Amino acid sequence: MDKxxxxxxxxxTKICGGCMCFSAFSKKEKSFERYKGKDVEIGAFFHCNGCNSELDKDLEEKVGIIKSKDIKNVHMALCxxxxxxxxxxxxxxxxRNNFNVIEGTH
Known part of the structure; x- marks a missing residue:
């Protein structure tokens, strides 16, 4: 199974519950159409650490965990x-961290 x-x-994240992303994924719509007929699951739902964060430093641990879960495709949500x-x-x-980046979710 792909993740x-x-x-x-x-x-x-303070105002969004992720409903539209999960709905589009469940229906395999919008940017998730590429997964129609495939066995795939959402293995990570995460956020950047904010506008003023040190991006590389702040995402390093998250990215390490995500890689360890064999996640190769990361969708950058519309938000x-x-x-x-x-x-x-x-x-x-x-x-740079070897993810296939797909722009968009719903």
Whole structure:
């Protein structure tokens, strides 16, 4: 079974329950269409550590755990694209850490 991760914006976790991401995944819609007919589960649902964090340092432990769970694909949720000024920095960090980065969730 393949496992995927979803990274969301830390700011929006205060108001978002992840419902739209999980709904799109369950229905294999939007960016999750690529998984239709495949045995896949969400193995990680995590957020950046905020706009003023030291990105590399603050994500290092999370990324280590996610890698240990054999997660190779990480979806960058819509909230990051909309809210985050560090979108490209986060994407580059994930790519440097050998993840396949998929833009979007729902």
């Amino acid at each position: 995927i991760g979803i990274i969301v914006c830390e700011k929006t 990051i694209k909309v809210e985050c000024k560090r979108y490209d920095e986060i994407k580059d960090y994930l790519v």
